Amino acid sequence: MSALAPWTMDKTVALGGERRHLHKGALVAPAFSAPSLASQIQFSPTALAAAMARTATLQNAPPELLTHIRDSALSEARILLAEGAGFELSPLLADLADSERTHFASRMGAGITDLYMNALGYAWRNNAACLSTALKPHADFLYHGGNALGHGVVLAEARGSFAANVSDAGMAAAAERKYLRQVLPYIGALSPHGRVIHGYSIGFGSRPGTVGAFLRLSQTRRGKPKAKPGIPKSPTPPAGAVAPAGSVPTGMALASHRSNFALMDAIPVAKWIDWVGGKRDVPEDTGPITFLKFNYAGRPFLAPAQALMPFKSPYLWFEALHGHPFWREQWEQYVAGPFAPFFAFAMEESAAASFLDTLTGLIRFGTRRLPDALDLPTGDLAGIISGDSRDGRFVSARDELARGDYDYALFRDGLALIAGPPPRKLTGVRSWHPKEGLD
Structure with missing residues (x-):
């Protein structure tokens, strides 16, 4: 093998x-x-x-x-x-x-x-x-x-x-x-x-x-643009x-985050994005979605409960709510095989909170005309280093290498893939309700 x-x-x-x-x-x-x-x-x-x-x-x-x-x-x-x-x-x-x-x-x-x-x-x-x-x-x-x-x-x-x-x-x-x-x-x-x-x-x-x-x-x-007398260089766009x-642009943000939340196993969020965009009917599941909060490489992340916890146990919920460590031996057994590594898509908390609250506003607004643009944050990178073509040096847009105790990749829209080791403990539980927002 x-x-x-x-x-x-x-x-x-x-x-x-x-x-x-x-x-x-x-x-x-x-x-x-x-x-x-x-x-x-x-x-x-x-x-x-x-x-x-x-x-x-x-x-x-x-x-x-x-x-x-x-x-x-x-x-x-x-x-x-x-x-x-x-x-x-x-x-x-x-x-x-x-x-x-x-x-x-x-x-x-x-x-x-x-x-x-x-x-x-x-x-x-x-x-x-x-x-x-x-x-x-x-x-x-x-x-x-x-x-x-x-x-x-x-x-x-x-x-x-x-x-x-x-x-x-x-x-x-x-x-x-x-x-x-x-x-x-x-x-x-x-x-x-x-x-x-x-x-x-x-x-x-x-x-x-x-x-x-x-x-x-x-x-x-x-x-280079050719300036002509009496004619503006940059015509006003439609x-x-x-x-x-x-x-x-609203459509670009919705498309990006539809993919992101599907990757995170937050399927109801992706379905609400479809409804807001007029692509599908109102989702059958209109209840709140639970997100678990944890720190990783010095950053706070949110991930759906079902994506972060492969073991369905009522005791894990009790320990998670009280901030106790995850069961390390069970995690290690789970990641032992080559086809079963620990993989969890998550999102930086600020990026997730900003979009989920914005999505709630769109849901409340209904299927009427969407705004042309949304005000959403962007961040830095982890797991990717780019070389600067001006002098050949490596320059990094991240604050640390995704190595040592951490193995993760972070993209500018806030999406991250965490490959291990899994987070030791949870720092909170947050719920998103489609019409009430993120608590």
Whole structure:
């Protein structure tokens, strides 16, 4: 069973280069400045697993189905990479059918893209299928936040390839081809979340049986605006096209947190998000949802009770309410097998509280017209380190490494994946009622 052991060491992947493509016509969002590219990204197994699950669950499927997709993504990310500091695919990949290898490469490419976009400062995400209802090819994801705050959204295409003929030049060509076909036609288009002001195409690949990976990027090249007398440089966008500075487009926030709370096993929250968005009927379960509060790596988190406690025992509730330690021996037995690690999605308490109270306000408002934007916080990263392209140094947006006594990954929207050890004790219990908010 040793061949099935999950990898544990951080991986570092360097950006091999970029190509920029000028958008013809009027400059979109002249005040927007694309962030400097990261020369490399370093990520933990937990961060990659979380990113793959985050991107795999950005779809309009029932929340219950998304939890099964989550479990599949988490298992693939931990088992199908080899141990070691360098990026290397597991020999197990050769035992999979061609379609399964292609599927895994696609998921891995999406996960790497999500890690890289977070490293660039973008916080909020949605599937880009909303750009087109036809079969016309389009990129995979829309992102908001960071430098795009107050200007619009950016489009990102993810490409993953694991084949014997993968090369740096090949991934550069693939990223460029995907950009020209699936990103460029939509620059300047108006999405439900704002105007598309910039685009990326990220190609990621590796050759089975070798150490190393190829990361290439194509993005929009922004020319300088031409000033004309009597004509304003930046025309006023249509109503709702651009979220005010400091806020998140409502649809983008709901899509991100629908995925987040489904990942957390807070299915009723995801269903209320669907109702608010007019996609489904009022949920059958209208009662309160219990969230457990605990501290991890110096941060307060909330997680649904059913996600944090795999052992259903009335005595555990008694001990939890009194702040006693978890039953360590039972936890250790639970995490002993390679396919049964401790995994719990949680959310930083401030981010969870802000969104849940905002969702309550939307529920009270009903299914009438939603506001264009929501005021929600963003934070820093853990489990992900980005290289600064200006001087080649590693710079970190987090306050500590997710190592030593802690193994977790934290994203800018507040979602975290905790991989162990489990928290020793609870610090509180909070309940969210759809129409009364978080107590």
